[in-house]
Amino acid sequence: MLTIKNLNARVEDKQILKGINLKVNAGEVHAIMGPNGSGKSSLASVLAGRDNYEVLEGEVDLDGKDLLEMSPEDRAREGVFMAFQYPIEIPGVSNINFLRTALNEIRAYRKLPQLDAKQFLKLSKERQKLVEFDAKLVNRSLNEGFSGGEKKRNEIFQLAMLEPKLCVLDETDSGLDIDALRIVSNGVNKLRSKDNAFILITHYQRLLEYIVPDFVHVLYDGRIIKSGTKELALELEEKGYDWLKESFREQPV
Template sequence: MSDFLRVKNLRASIEGNQILKGIDLEVNPGEVHAIMGPNGSGKSTLSSVLAGREDYEVEADEVTFLGKELLEMAPEERAREGLFLAFQYPVEIPGVSNINFLKAAINAKRHHQGLADITAKDFMVMVKEKQALVELKQSLANRSVNEGFSGGEKKRNEIFQMAMLEPRLGILDETDSGLDIDALKIVANGVNKLKSKDNSFILITHYQRLLNYIVPDFVHVLYNGKIVKSGDKSLALELEEKGYDWIINEVEAV
């Protein structure tokens, strides 16, 4: 058994409402997991809780990432350990330059690993390379974080940041929402190029369409705060065809 990401009986509530009601999930290196589910099933809560958003009351039997207690870490510590959340709604931060902030983020991670600051030259080489990966215009990289970006540009910027930070585990929270087909292909292509035997991805999505471009190893269906069904990529196709009602009926019949 690997100790990459292990989640056992994860529960989370906000203002007394329980959103996650006992999630079990295990992710191994090199795997791509898709978590699908209807609106309100708890998908975004799951990604928020894993990334460390403080708004929730969280309990679990176990949540470990690379052998460490994830829930005890602050969001920045999780990031430095190699967890990355691509936001569903990336935040606009006027006045903070995309590039300066990324440099600070990379250096924070390097310090955590006991490394010195990245050199200006290495950094610029890396920026160039990763920008090309998601076809992000250079002018965007130099602008304030997400300020005035279109929806597609924001999502591409998320993937660009992910590429720069080279996480072990990337969680993509509805990265496909609001993207046209070309942007979707660019984003998916970026993710595919980042895939390796050492890193893993959790794709959180409402629709199957992203999974045409990023092929998952496992598909899980989240409903009412629980994973109610898991399978391989064929499950996503089945869902696309039959809709979520099919699973909901099955679950509620039990």
């Protein structure tokens, strides 16, 4: 589904990504871990098309299409969804109105018929239930006055509504208490299918107890320095990152 080849990117004068290679197939869950400042969130931002990132080199291919050539909205319409680490509050835009606009723009792009009010409401209720999202929050202004946990749960609700094929969760677990983490994880597990794929960016192994990944990658200094299966996450939890950093430095680049 997704193939990233030698991706190099910078913010202002600072190069953050220094040759990322990653292949994600449909049905897979990949976890990306790594110390602070290693470039995890930058990778998510580059995939979603945030404009302060400049791609210097490399390719990102989503089912045969060049993702880097697309505007952020076209990436979303092609099926990329990034759950924000810090979801934005937009007073005056109602959550539900925003979702209806988004869903209908995506459907128009995919040449699917628009949902009428009744169909949309039905879908919204069904997905709220699936991800245990509070109905009261649905009609409020987008994220305005939401708690940190409510904002993250809203991201998962949006994900459930928009049905993307590639879901990038940027530290969705940070700032969540145990209950919220369980709810968010349950939501993701219910949404997993053979047709979609997830990239989980996280600091903590804890999330991976709830959402079990097929692969774990360690990102350090803008490169993936080690890949493995879910056992790698446990090893990291136990030993930290230092042993990997050292072995990485010993290798000639």
